[in-house]
Amino acid sequence: MxxxxxxxxxxxxxxGGSGTRFWxxxxxxYPKQVLKLLGSESLLQATIxxxxxxxxLTRLAVVSNAAQADVINLDLFRKGWTDxxxxxxxxxxxxxxxxxLAAIVLPLETDTDIMAVFPADHYIGNQTEFFRALDQGAELxxxxxxxxFGIKPTRPxxxxxxxxxxxxxxxxxxxxxxxxxIEKPELSRAxxxxxxxxxxxxxxxxxxxxDVILDALARYLPDLxxxxxxxxxxxxxxxxxxxxxxxxxxxQGIMEKAANVAVVPADLEWSDVGTWEAFYxxxxxxxxxxxxxxxxxxxxxxxxxxxxxxxxxxxIGLEDVIVVDTxxxxxxxxxxxxxDVKGLVERLTNLNLEESVQHPTVEHxxxxxxxxxxxxxxxxxEIVVAxxxxxxxxxxxxxxxxxxxxxxxxxxxxxxxxxxxxxxxxVFVPLKTFHRLENPGQEPVKIIEVQTGTYLEEDDIVRLxxxxxxxxxxxxxxxxxxxxxxxx
Amino acid sequence: MxxxxxxxxxxxxxxGGSGTRFWxxxxxxYPKQVLKLLGSESLLQATIxxxxxxxxLTRLAVVSNAAQADVINLDLFRKGWTDxxxxxxxxxxxxxxxxxLAAIVLPLETDTDIMAVFPADHYIGNQTEFFRALDQGAELxxxxxxxxFGIKPTRPxxxxxxxxxxxxxxxxxxxxxxxxxIEKPELSRAxxxxxxxxxxxxxxxxxxxxDVILDALARYLPDLxxxxxxxxxxxxxxxxxxxxxxxxxxxQGIMEKAANVAVVPADLEWSDVGTWEAFYxxxxxxxxxxxxxxxxxxxxxxxxxxxxxxxxxxxIGLEDVIVVDTxxxxxxxxxxxxxDVKGLVERLTNLNLEESVQHPTVEHxxxxxxxxxxxxxxxxxEIVVAxxxxxxxxxxxxxxxxxxxxxxxxxxxxxxxxxxxxxxxxVFVPLKTFHRLENPGQEPVKIIEVQTGTYLEEDDIVRLxxxxxxxxxxxxxxxxxxxxxxxx
Numbered sequence: 001m002x003x004x005x006x007x008x009x010x011x012x013x014x015x016g017g018s019g020t021r022f023w024x025x026x027x028x029x030y031p032k033q034v035l036k037l038l039g040s041e042s043l044l045q046a047t048i049x050x051x052x053x054x055x056x057l058t059r060l061a062v063v064s065n066a067a068q069a070d071v072i073n074l075d076l077f078r079k080g081w082t083d084x085x086x087x088x089x090x091x092x093x094x095x096x097x098x099x100x101l102a103a104i105v106l107p108l109e110t111d112t113d114i115m116a117v118f119p120a121d122h123y124i125g126n127q128t129e130f131f132r133a134l135d136q137g138a139e140l141x142x143x144x145x146x147x148x149f150g151i152k153p154t155r156p157x158x159x160x161x162x163x164x165x166x167x168x169x170x171x172x173x174x175x176x177x178x179x180x181x182i183e184k185p186e187l188s189r190a191x192x193x194x195x196x197x198x199x200x201x202x203x204x205x206x207x208x209x210x211d212v213i214l215d216a217l218a219r220y221l222p223d224l225x226x227x228x229x230x231x232x233x234x235x236x237x238x239x240x241x242x243x244x245x246x247x248x249x250x251x252q253g254i255m256e257k258a259a260n261v262a263v264v265p266a267d268l269e270w271s272d273v274g275t276w277e278a279f280y281x282x283x284x285x286x287x288x289x290x291x292x293x294x295x296x297x298x299x300x301x302x303x304x305x306x307x308x309x310x311x312x313x314x315x316i317g318l319e320d321v322i323v324v325d326t327x328x329x330x331x332x333x334x335x336x337x338x339x340d341v342k343g344l345v346e347r348l349t350n351l352n353l354e355e356s357v358q359h360p361t362v363e364h365x366x367x368x369x370x371x372x373x374x375x376x377x378x379x380x381x382e383i384v385v386a387x388x389x390x391x392x393x394x395x396x397x398x399x400x401x402x403x404x405x406x407x408x409x410x411x412x413x414x415x416x417x418x419x420x421x422x423x424x425x426x427v428f429v430p431l432k433t434f435h436r437l438e439n440p441g442q443e444p445v446k447i448i449e450v451q452t453g454t455y456l457e458e459d460d461i462v463r464l465x466x467x468x469x470x471x472x473x474x475x476x477x478x479x480x481x482x483x484x485x486x487x488x
Numbered sequence: 489m490x491x492x493x494x495x496x497x498x499x500x501x502x503x504g505g506s507g508t509r510f511w512x513x514x515x516x517x518y519p520k521q522v523l524k525l526l527g528s529e530s531l532l533q534a535t536i537x538x539x540x541x542x543x544x545l546t547r548l549a550v551v552s553n554a555a556q557a558d559v560i561n562l563d564l565f566r567k568g569w570t571d572x573x574x575x576x577x578x579x580x581x582x583x584x585x586x587x588x589l590a591a592i593v594l595p596l597e598t599d600t601d602i603m604a605v606f607p608a609d610h611y612i613g614n615q616t617e618f619f620r621a622l623d624q625g626a627e628l629x630x631x632x633x634x635x636x637f638g639i640k641p642t643r644p645x646x647x648x649x650x651x652x653x654x655x656x657x658x659x660x661x662x663x664x665x666x667x668x669x670i671e672k673p674e675l676s677r678a679x680x681x682x683x684x685x686x687x688x689x690x691x692x693x694x695x696x697x698x699d700v701i702l703d704a705l706a707r708y709l710p711d712l713x714x715x716x717x718x719x720x721x722x723x724x725x726x727x728x729x730x731x732x733x734x735x736x737x738x739x740q741g742i743m744e745k746a747a748n749v750a751v752v753p754a755d756l757e758w759s760d761v762g763t764w765e766a767f768y769x770x771x772x773x774x775x776x777x778x779x780x781x782x783x784x785x786x787x788x789x790x791x792x793x794x795x796x797x798x799x800x801x802x803x804i805g806l807e808d809v810i811v812v813d814t815x816x817x818x819x820x821x822x823x824x825x826x827x828d829v830k831g832l833v834e835r836l837t838n839l840n841l842e843e844s845v846q847h848p849t850v851e852h853x854x855x856x857x858x859x860x861x862x863x864x865x866x867x868x869x870e871i872v873v874a875x876x877x878x879x880x881x882x883x884x885x886x887x888x889x890x891x892x893x894x895x896x897x898x899x900x901x902x903x904x905x906x907x908x909x910x911x912x913x914x915v916f917v918p919l920k921t922f923h924r925l926e927n928p929g930q931e932p933v934k935i936i937e938v939q940t941g942t943y944l945e946e947d948d949i950v951r952l953x954x955x956x957x958x959x960x961x962x963x964x965x966x967x968x969x970x971x972x973x974x975x976x
Contacts (some may be wrong), residue, residue: 023800091668205674297835299828311863312817313844314512314832317825321806323818331812332820337805341789346786355800371872372860377911378894380868380936382861388670402914402937404867423865427916428892448861448868448938450892452912478837 005048006135007142008112009207011055012102015064015072015120016042016092020273020345020356024329025307027034027351029358031068033120037279042075043121050124054131058313059112061085062120063098086302090242096253097245099206100224103213105233106224114141115213117206117250125269133266134207138488141207145262146216146255148178151202151270156190159274159339161202161251162381178261181251182246200263202251203270212260221246221253227307248478275338276322276331280305303335327370329355339457365468366391367444376419383437385445390438392466399453399460401429403437408445411438434464494623496600497628497695499543500590503532503552503560503608504580508844509763509826512817513795516837517846519556521608522563523769529611530563536572536610542619547600548607549573551586561957565853578730581693584741585733588705588712589697592720602629603701605694606740611770613757621754622695629695633750634704634743636666638688644678647827648764649690649739651751666749667737680891688751690739693756700748709734709741716845763820763826764810768793782813790821790960815858817843853956854879855932867944871896871925873933878926880954887941887948889917891925896933899926922952 019032033044048060064072064090076084087101099117099265116134123129137147150163166179181202185193193199208216217225227245230236247252255261271278283291283305290301294308299309301318308325315323320335333341348356361370366389371381385391385408388398393413403412404426412421413436414429421427429435431453440443453460463471507520514520521532529537536548552560554576564572575589587605594603604622612618625635627976638651654667663760673681681687696704713732719725734741743749745890759766771779771793778789782796789806796813803811808823821829836844849858854877873879873896881901882920891900894913900909900915901924909915917923919941927933951959 024800081536094550125859174891235499295833297839299832299835300825312512312836312841314817314819314836316819316828316832318820319822320810321809321820323820325818329802330811330818331802331804332806332809332811333803334805334807337788340804341802342802344785344787347787348800348802351785353800370861373858375894376790378934378936380860380870380894382868401914402891405938406863406868406938406940424888426916426938428914446863446866448866448893448936450914452894454893479956 002178003155004397006054006131007114007122007138007448008115008463009055009059009116009134009138010106010112010116011051011060012099012115012117013044013047013051013060013062013120013377014098014117015062015119016051016068016089016098017119018092019121020342022325023341023345023348024326024355025155026344027358028067028356030170032073032083032273037273038123038282043123044472045079047118047120047122048079049082050127050130051118053129054134055116057081057083061087061102063089063102065086065089065092067091070365070422074363074365077468090239091232092247093242093245094247095204096221096224096248097242097248099213099250100221100228100245101231102219103210103309104228106210107482113210114138114384115206115210116206119204119272121273122204123271126267129267129269131262133268135162136174137207137264140169140262140264141209141212144209144212145169145175145260146212146258147201147207147264148263149177150388151203151206151261152265152267153190153199153201153347155196156187156194156488157201158184158187158190160272162193163202163261165198165200165202165263165265169262175262175264178255178263181261183252183256200265201270202255203266203268204251204272206250206255213254216254216258216260219246219256224248224253243258244362275336276305276324276333276341277338280322281333305335310373321462322324327360348477363439364391368438374456377452377454379451381451383447383449383465385439385447387439387442387444388468392461392463392468392470393434393436394464395432395434395462396429396453396460398455399434399451400431402450402452403427404448404450406446408441408443411440411446413438436465489531494542494619494745495602495626497543497547497602497622497626498594498600498603499539499548500587500603500605501532501535501539501548501550501608502583502586502605503550503578504556504586505607505609506580507609508830509691511833512812512814512819512843515550515846516555516844516900518559520761520910522559526759526770527612531611531761532560532563533567535606535608535610536564536569537616538618539606540623543604545569545571549575549590551575551577551590553577553580555579558958559851561831562853565956568717578727580735581730581733582714582735583738584705584709584725584736585692585730587701587738588709588716588733589719591701591705592716594698601698602626603696603698607692607760608715609761609787610692611757611759611761614755617755617757621752622757624662625695625752626660628657628750628752629697629700632697632700633657633663633748633752634700634746635663635695635752636743637754637756638751639691639694641682641687641689644675644682645689646675646678648672648760650678650681651688651690651749652693653686653688653751657750663750663752666743666751669744669749671740671744676940688753688871689758690743691754691756692739694743694779701742704742704746704748707897708745709736712741755804764793764812764829765823765826768810770825793823799866804892807968817849818887852879853877855927857937862944865940865942865944869937869939871935871937873925873935875927875930875932878955879924880949880956880958881922881924882952883920883922884917884941884948885950886943887939888919889916889923890938890940891917892936892938894934894936896929898932898933898935899928900924902925911943924953 007156019026034042164180165176167177169175231241291305298315305322324331367384367386369383510697522530611629652668655665657663719729777791786803793810855872855874857871865919880934
């Protein structure tokens, strides 16, 4: 379903964020964009769903990075969106590089020249207004503008960039020349913007013609443009390009400098869901100003976000505190200090703590596993295989595995044997023996796996066959530019 | 080693507290008295260690309750204190009943008539002063007084009872007639006590002659006395007695009313370790007033107690907050509200939440186990058997067990078979088959046990042989009064 008569758009979704600000719910291997913070869909899924009535799947691309390939692919796979292009940057180089990459590879992919760029992890409450703004933005983009969506400020927030509306570019509310682009201001300045009016928050959404953004890159970020040109002409690999290009945001690198920036004011009921505080603001609160999620028992707290999962969290007499409890790590943070979660996670990363990288529960296209115990020479997992799914046909060089079936009846392949294993029976997987776990039934299969060996990391896996995107040749393909299309 | 020439004492340790105030570190099945809050010994162990130079093991008794029998016995077992009497009340009936029980059964146990009563869960920093006070208290007890230790107040605490010193009963500091016994006062009154002087905190430690306390019980709590008399004359079982007797504290039932109460001021560096706040007060703090225990990463918090174990806790910008994180539950509580932890746990108990009852890790005389995963029809445990120890010879009626050895080499008995099982091998324990796990080695044995069955509770166990105190006939013995001595 297309909406209205808007110009055709090519949608580029920026999904490379590390999401450190939502620790411990986000991890570097489980970033914010795949979190189901607001309902049953991840922020990335919701971003795509929001676009689908306006931009078909075949004209959507997700830009992420190689380290997050599996988790992004899985998030798309879960919705059956196997037609979406996923462009993987070898490493994060901020938004100018990601948008530049999209502009360079775009001609390979589409028949429209207007790119619409969306962060993967924002909330938009007013879909109708969103489509209206898209159509108006597309017209201004077609006319040669670098178009941004401006959000009318509701408070003097110092966490956003501000856009000053200049000369009107059409009928009232249609759009304005951007008179100034102000990076995160001091509080007093933000207060003045709010009372003066005519200032908008920079939503991080953009529309422009491919040739217009490439011209702007050539003018304002010539080094970046030169490297992208070499990439586009296949004179340089993606890896080499990304090693050389500067890391700078589109805002700082282009929008603050360019003269042809336009603002389309849009009353989107928008949030960048940028911090635990922004998340708290979006949630329904009880009469004491609290939002409680999961297994929480509270006495007399006020204006708190208390977010739990399966563990029990008891709280008493707190005020303006955010508690986030996960299986292996907890955060307790004053609401005024949510910006510092990032700094805390940097510290955890510097200390090499696994809790900054991965959850104990790891999702896979076939189901999920959770590490439930481990020691120097063993690891115990609870593995759940979804109905009709199977793991890859694989072997391990350094570990053996004991499987005890506790729910369902899996089909198990070990070497040349293939057998159904009922509940309460166990099998042993020897070293260097191809094996496969499959759930042919209607209910989930659950097994307890006890691994023993001298090396127990996930990369001790040789795959011979896989139902998903995880065989080595596919992984290689995804690294190739020239045809950086789907690597799935 | 006896100290000085004090009168011989019989020590009664009150260890029946439910310890709800230290949730989530304490649970109803793992009460405060067995927590290692202050060093490597539990509070109960430290209480006994403190007494041993003055009162020999053979003249010490612990009063606890049947529900806590295993955990109390284990705590004593760990120190090799198998000679200590453990009197088990069928249910908690507050301190008047516990002290009355001790006074009734005492003649069976000892040749001294002076009872010294100590809570199992207090801290005393000054041991020398403690012995001095014991000797002075014993002399006043011998002279017919109901003796209490009075702690000089250091703040207008409204959480303690206060004793007003009256007429001096000997040389300066020797002791005073107690002029008034004031239950937890209002703040203004507590402030007046502090500035007026001559008031002491009631420490909950007492000395009296057996006949003196029995006389007082007869006079002030005649119902309680009558039931205890029937018990002493073996005309009534312990269960029946405890069903009938009132639940009242010794303070309220006797000390507030009796005329012959004496106060021995004692500068013990005492704490009742009664709340997380009292615990925080005892701990060493960093320059920001924080005490951090375990895996904690903090940014800029002040005057906080952040207590973690193996999970990671991140805290940012907190002030006057207590965070206590355990394997399955967390508490986040403002320091002014620590008294309400009890109310929170009552709520958990009313909701029938397992987290108020038991830790995931359960200690046993042979080692410990942890429940690492569970579902309707399975339970997975990590079991650690200490060197030289073995579990009971047992069978289960409703569950089978898979054992995978991940550390050490246990000897395993299953039915008539007895075999050593090396690392990375597994065995299966069928239904209704006697089995035993033993660690003959020098290092801990660790196994992963996967139970499956229709009923997976701990009481599905039939023991044929045990190295400890857990065979059914012993358990029965412990319930008998008449000879309520050791049930071990």
